[in-house]
Amino acid sequence: MKAKDRLLAELRASVPQVAPADAVAMQARGVPLVDVRDPEEVSQGSPVGAHRVGRGRLELRIEEIAPDTAAPLLVMCDSGTCSLFATEDLRRLGYSDVRSVTGGFTRWKNEGLPVEVPRGLDRDYRERYSRHLLMPEVGDAGQQRLLDSSVLIVGAGGLGSPAAMYLAAAGVGRLALVDHDVVDRSNLQRQILHTDARVGTPKIESARATLKALNPNVDVVGIGERLTRGNVERLFAGYDVIVDGTDNFPSRYLINDACVRLGLPNVHGAVYRFEGQVSVFWPAGGSGPCYRCLFPEPPPPEMAPSCAEAGVMGVLPGVIGLLQAVETVKILLGLGELLVGRMLYYDALRARFSELRVPRNPACRYCAEGAEFPGYVDYERFCAGAS
């Protein structure tokens, strides 16, 4: 008798075995079911609600799933053989009531018991996001969270380009871009979503082509409308984060006001020649300020030339847009310390970041504690008439 067969015979005699139908009942009572098959097998289907941990990582992960080593635990493999070995491993770790599912997944499926195809466990997912999956701060749970999340970027331009590309690469499930412009050759010095061949085509079409080429799994939503107070709430509805990559004050105030009203985080970036500003305005997320706390009014147009008039170093919006993407991912994953209540000011020529404190203005008409939303305004007039 081979050593393997001897051990199996021992295990069969000593490990309690449970028929699949009984395992379903135990699952319903809260007993964890661990599917120890390889990811390739699991990607074809796995019991509903099972924890999927390949045998190679079982000892590393099991305590997250079953912290109580005295409580019952179900283990399943393909046919009911490997799960016996896995049971032995778990016993060695101290688990005292491990049971193996007889006949494994093959029998489970044949008996018509509930099966699901775990999303994203396919080969593309594991390869594409492997560097995320390796990090405990992201891992499978974090990556699933990114896949389930949605981000709306206003402006498929200098800031929106790098932000969108990295968010798509990171696996943000739904990425919307709001832009009604067409690609101009003068955009290409910094707007890396677009290409020379796509000059003259709508930016949202160009953006979609680039983002889909990078990560075909992302649902790219192109919104070729100008953002107005009439459509802003409809367009923002259902998104987790708004990224402000616009180039004008009316849009910035409109985005701010809508985000305050809807309780959404507004990931703000702005650039001018060699300087950039980044912050997260999110009063609903804590005690942070809104954009109006810092800038209650826009400057008069003659005092705030746009990049089209004043120019911008092409790389600069890349830096700022990427910082916006970083903050967005942190929000989606609930990681780290956000740029809420702080602004990063980047001076590219000095190669210097300054951190500025931006507390909430207790008298802010839009976001002060208990303030009633004062409504949207005529933003063009508001920004043209500021003094």
Added chain:
Amino acid sequence: MPTVTVRIPTPLRGFTAEADEVTVDAADVGGAIHVLNAAHPGIAARILTPEGELRPYVNLFVGTHNVRDLDGLASALREGDVIAIIPAVAGGAR
């Protein structure tokens, strides 16, 4: 009187012959703007209203703190302080 550095944002560098930093001696923030304007006439009008108040679209920081959260233009300065003028910027390079 403390010597402090005033960081000039790009949109205002036309007043300072493109200098991005100007050193001034002043006891408080309002004094620093006054001294800055004496050396670079016209710049104060971009920061202050005709009544001498801080314009709502300009923020002055001493170190990391907005002077609006300190004592406004009366905020005292210490030797080596850095005053940053932070204007609202629209650009997204679209």
